[in-house]
Amino acid sequence: MDSLAEIIRKCEELAFDLKFTRAKEWKSLDKTRVLVGHMPIYIPREVVHAANGLAIGILGGGDKKLIIKGDAYYQSYICHMPRSILELVMDGHFEGFDGFIFPSICDVIRNLSGMFQLLGKGRFIKYLDLPQNFKRHIGGEFYKQELQQILEEIYKINGVKVTPERLRHSILLFNKNRRLTEQIYNIRQEFPWRMTAADLYHIVRAGYVIPVEEHNEILENVIRLIQEERGDPLDKIRVMVIGAFCEQPPVGLIRTIEMAGCYIVEDDFLMGARWIQGDIDPAGTDPLSDICNAYLEKSTFSSSVYDVDNPKEDRMIKLMTDRKADGIIFAAPSFCDPALLDHPILQKACNDKNIRFISFLYSENTGQFKVIKEQVGTFSDSIKLWEEPVLFGNKE
Amino acid sequence: MTKDVVKEKSMIIQKEMITRIFKDLSTAKETGKKVVYTFVPGNISELILSFDMLPVYPEINALQSGMRKKSGGFILDAEKHGHSEDVCTYVKCDVGMMINGNIGPTGEKIPDPDLLLLSYTGCFTFMKWFETLERLYPGVPVALLHTPYQEGHKITPEMTSYMVKQLKEEVIPKMEKVSGNKYSEEKLKMQLVNSSKVEDYIIKIFDTTKHRPSPIDAYFAGVYYIGPINIGFRGTPGAVTYYEELYKEILLRIEKGLGPITPEGVIEEERFRLVVEGPPNWTHFREFWKLFYDMGAVIVASSYTKVGGVYDMGFRVNPDKPLESLAKYCMNCYTNLSLQQRVELLSKCITEYHADGFLVNSIKSCNSFSAGQLMIMQQLEKQLEIPVGFIESDLVDPRYFSYSNIKNRLESFFQMLEQRKYILKK
Ligand code: SF4
Numbered sequence A: 001m002d003s004l005a006e007i008i009r010k011c012e013e014l015a016f017d018l019k020f021t022r023a024k025e026w027k028s029l030d031k032t033r034v035l036v037g038h039m040p041i042y043i044p045r046e047v048v049h050a051a052n053g054l055a056i057g058i059l060g061g062g063d064k065k066l067i068i069k070g071d072a073y074y075q076s077y078i079c080h081m082p083r084s085i086l087e088l089v090m091d092g093h094f095e096g097f098d099g100f101i102f103p104s105i106c107d108v109i110r111n112l113s114g115m116f117q118l119l120g121k122g123r124f125i126k127y128l129d130l131p132q133n134f135k136r137h138i139g140g141e142f143y144k145q146e147l148q149q150i151l152e153e154i155y156k157i158n159g160v161k162v163t164p165e166r167l168r169h170s171i172l173l174f175n176k177n178r179r180l181t182e183q184i185y186n187i188r189q190e191f192p193w194r195m196t197a198a199d200l201y202h203i204v205r206a207g208y209v210i211p212v213e214e215h216n217e218i219l220e221n222v223i224r225l226i227q228e229e230r231g232d233p234l235d236k237i238r239v240m241v242i243g244a245f246c247e248q249p250p251v252g253l254i255r256t257i258e259m260a261g262c263y264i265v266e267d268d269f270l271m272g273a274r275w276i277q278g279d280i281d282p283a284g285t286d287p288l289s290d291i292c293n294a295y296l297e298k299s300t301f302s303s304s305v306y307d308v309d310n311p312k313e314d315r316m317i318k319l320m321t322d323r324k325a326d327g328i329i330f331a332a333p334s335f336c337d338p339a340l341l342d343h344p345i346l347q348k349a350c351n352d353k354n355i356r357f358i359s360f361l362y363s364e365n366t367g368q369f370k371v372i373k374e375q376v377g378t379f380s381d382s383i384k385l386w387e388e389p390v391l392f393g394n395k396e
Numbered sequence B: 001m002t003k004d005v006v007k008e009k010s011m012i013i014q015k016e017m018i019t020r021i022f023k024d025l026s027t028a029k030e031t032g033k034k035v036v037y038t039f040v041p042g043n044i045s046e047l048i049l050s051f052d053m054l055p056v057y058p059e060i061n062a063l064q065s066g067m068r069k070k071s072g073g074f075i076l077d078a079e080k081h082g083h084s085e086d087v088c089t090y091v092k093c094d095v096g097m098m099i100n101g102n103i104g105p106t107g108e109k110i111p112d113p114d115l116l117l118l119s120y121t122g123c124f125t126f127m128k129w130f131e132t133l134e135r136l137y138p139g140v141p142v143a144l145l146h147t148p149y150q151e152g153h154k155i156t157p158e159m160t161s162y163m164v165k166q167l168k169e170e171v172i173p174k175m176e177k178v179s180g181n182k183y184s185e186e187k188l189k190m191q192l193v194n195s196s197k198v199e200d201y202i203i204k205i206f207d208t209t210k211h212r213p214s215p216i217d218a219y220f221a222g223v224y225y226i227g228p229i230n231i232g233f234r235g236t237p238g239a240v241t242y243y244e245e246l247y248k249e250i251l252l253r254i255e256k257g258l259g260p261i262t263p264e265g266v267i268e269e270e271r272f273r274l275v276v277e278g279p280p281n282w283t284h285f286r287e288f289w290k291l292f293y294d295m296g297a298v299i300v301a302s303s304y305t306k307v308g309g310v311y312d313m314g315f316r317v318n319p320d321k322p323l324e325s326l327a328k329y330c331m332n333c334y335t336n337l338s339l340q341q342r343v344e345l346l347s348k349c350i351t352e353y354h355a356d357g358f359l360v361n362s363i364k365s366c367n368s369f370s371a372g373q374l375m376i377m378q379q380l381e382k383q384l385e386i387p388v389g390f391i392e393s394d395l396v397d398p399r400y401f402s403y404s405n406i407k408n409r410l411e412s413f414f415q416m417l418e419q420r421k422y423i424l425k426k
């Protein structure tokens, strides 16, 4: 069996393979297999899986792709990720992809779907209008029709009929995937020194580009390995990072936070993989409705979902308390309306509850972390100085 | 030297309408009228009015603050309260205005909302905006109307049925509760009869730019023309009267061969005909307009005047199907159109109104318009071989209006148009 270091190395390679080699290899083995790219934050990957497809998370080029053509399509005051996605398009990275799904999270992603349409990319483009009405017979019904459209599009390509059995099988696999991921977060909550947040990031992100069956295996191995003691606990504060759910922070930034005196015990980096809280009913007679109901009733809080009856600040604070975090780092991409317009709301809640926080902006290709390192370092010191020192993992 | 603005009858009617609505708002607490905050795109005012409630449009407050040179201060106040420099300035301007007592353009206080009607057509920031307002006005009910996007370049029956269900089961019950009145389909139908008349007039009015010289400017003056339907008069007999009068005046201008009225006077010589994409800048609106006036540039069509509803492609409300009509109206607003539909619509405007050039005013605040705009521009340039120009500003943040930059860019653009005209003539 591979060592943890070896697994992490492989995951890092997979996570940032902008040629999507493993996915394309997987597709090449069977004519009915399809590749469906999807933008952040969340799509129900179960649906694509049941149709013999692989849903691939498209998260931009990060700091690994030089932008030359993408800038010609975006003004300077629009976030960075869509331009790197267009750069990837222009450079042919998505050759072999059959379709693309754009979940309704913001105007930039919405209009990017139109740009893909104008460029004639993929055999289908689906803007997935996630309902903002959470009643089963209103929003649920509409959402089901949206998902049926995806199935129809894939069927036109590969002729695969999606049966309830197939869907239930996919639900089981993704339930497992979420449970395993959560288990790793839970272990790290107790023993954050056993694996860095950057390593965890690579492991979860690898799951965006490989079949779920393979990812589940990886997660199981990781859990086995981090259940054993490794590394040494350090005197760091525990933080939750919020706001980085779409355009991803460069890994250097995640490392910087941890090097500057923090353990990241909760984050929303790859929120789509953990969107549904708990299991989707794996045994229902109408599994497509079960997937819809899970979205309506078991979604996490998010900047792209209106929270009329379930205020996000309360949910944020509960999550932070559950994770026993000492403070919150608001890290958002520059020019990200959804994340940034939430900040005053969330930060007010922090102030009301005496929760320490800092905030800064980044872009996926930020290369200099000196200022952020100093800011996080001061934050960590201030919490350490004023709170009772606790050595995490050795709690009474 | 600036000349006095010639006041036409329609202008006077409009002014009276605005004064009246703000008066009604300022006395709402005494008269017991309930107040509904909502947005311009997808403004289902007919429904609000059918419950005898009064609509308030935070964007309109923001743009008026911009025109009154108050937005800069409001935005700074919002930023002091934790709002990022990077986000939509309409939201910040509104928050700042609220912090400063919510005084409207007539100097009277705008009443607090009794209902927040979030119909977030074509823009996600609306949703974030109301999440903010919901916290600033705790306890005020929110009625959410999710408008599906025309991703497939059309409205499907499923989309309509989703919206109608929301109207029936979410929006109307909340309106009944807040207003204390029962929903009356008859009343709504009557309002829609007026709306459909107004929609016809709007098309006729904006179609007059086919004439040479164009009797109107469809951007700078256009924003005044769409005022009444966008600030609470959709469905009212007053709106019908206003548009009837406006249309008559425009026909008279055509008869006399007159160009558009501007604050600087009438444009005597129409040198360039343009189609403009994107909202205008409000903080320097008159200066901005004058740049075009000075060059004899007339805007013959603009996407911004379609932000509160697109009627060019045949859509009209149907009073016999009231809720369906409201749903379709919301889905038909400009920023709820797919990019392909936007290209088609702009291309139709450029061709039918014989534009010499296409200009984008890209707004820093507004992802809903700005994201994808450069591709729209490229597509039109390629398809129609038309000269394209690009300028940048903001709606209400004066920090992002650079007069000299805009002037320089416009001058080069007009030079390019001039040369092209010369070549074409030859
Ligand atoms: S980073 Fe923010 S603004 Fe940009 S695409 Fe993502 S959610 Fe939209």
Ligand code: SF4
Pocket: B059, B088, B089, B090, B091, B122, B123, B124, B125, B126, B365, B366, B367, B368, B369, B395
């Ligand atoms: S983003 Fe644009 S459409 Fe949306 S509220 Fe701001 S200015 Fe209006």
